[in-house]
Amino acid sequence: EVQLVQSGAEVKKPGESLKISCRGSEYKFPSYWIGWVRQMPGKGLEWMGVIYAGDSDTRYSTSFQGQVTISVDKSINTAYLQWSSLKASDTAMYYCARSKSAYYGMDVWGQGTSVTVSS
Amino acid sequence: DIQMTQSPSSLSASVGDKIIITCRASQSVGTYLHWYQQKPGQAPKLLIYTASTLRSGVPSRFSGSGSGTDFTLTISSLQPEDFATYYCQQTYSIPTYTFGQGTRLDIK
Numbered sequence: 001e002v003q004l005v006q007s008g009a010e011v012k013k014p015g016e017s018l019k020i021s022c023r024g025s026e027y028k029f030p031s032y033w034i035g036w037v038r039q040m041p042g043k044g045l046e047w048m049g050v051i052y053a054g055d056s057d058t059r060y061s062t063s064f065q066g067q068v069t070i071s072v073d074k075s076i077n078t079a080y081l082q083w084s085s086l087k088a089s090d091t092a093m094y095y096c097a098r099s100k101s102a103y104y105g106m107d108v109w110g111q112g113t114s115v116t117v118s119s
Numbered sequence: 120d121i122q123m124t125q126s127p128s129s130l131s132a133s134v135g136d137k138i139i140i141t142c143r144a145s146q147s148v149g150t151y152l153h154w155y156q157q158k159p160g161q162a163p164k165l166l167i168y169t170a171s172t173l174r175s176g177v178p179s180r181f182s183g184s185g186s187g188t189d190f191t192l193t194i195s196s197l198q199p200e201d202f203a204t205y206y207c208q209q210t211y212s213i214p215t216y217t218f219g220q221g222t223r224l225d226i227k
Contacts, residue, residue, distance in 0.1 A: 044220050045208075047208070047218060049214060050213075059213050060214055095162055097162075102210035102216075103151070103168070103169055103210075105153030105165050105208065106163075106208075107174065109162040109163055111162055
């Protein structure tokens, strides 16, 4: 079964760094884009950015450029989303999702990683 | 960035009803428009891609149409499992693949 499996829930303090992961299985990982989506509590979906697993070509949403870093290690079929200095406003559920191309939308989603930032 | 506006924001309906959700883009997105369903506590699921192509395994009561700036998602006969929140997303304009704000579908 094609899957994206995300790392577990995190509780952090403001100012701390964090890197969450998304591991793909049962498909040709380097041939797909991996996107990241934020969902703040009780709110809608927000597009953060996307990376092509084959060559690490990365595109950030204008709202998230400079706020997060997206990376990939195709040798272990894993994409990452990281923060260097968390804020309380980063508290949210974060989803990864794959896409073959813009034509096909995001067809497989991870289960989500909950990030809580609180002092 | 392209803005996506869904209407209505919420909708109450009964099992068996036909419902239509609309999604309007602030500029043309061609047919690079996709629909997702999200249930509480779950990740979103892709229902329809490129405006009108039903994803494999999705019931045929779901359909999509439109191009350019105006799109619709139709559920022909609501089933209990369809009560959820629905989002449109454009993937025409990289890097910001904007989502609509969502339409919450509740049982009347």
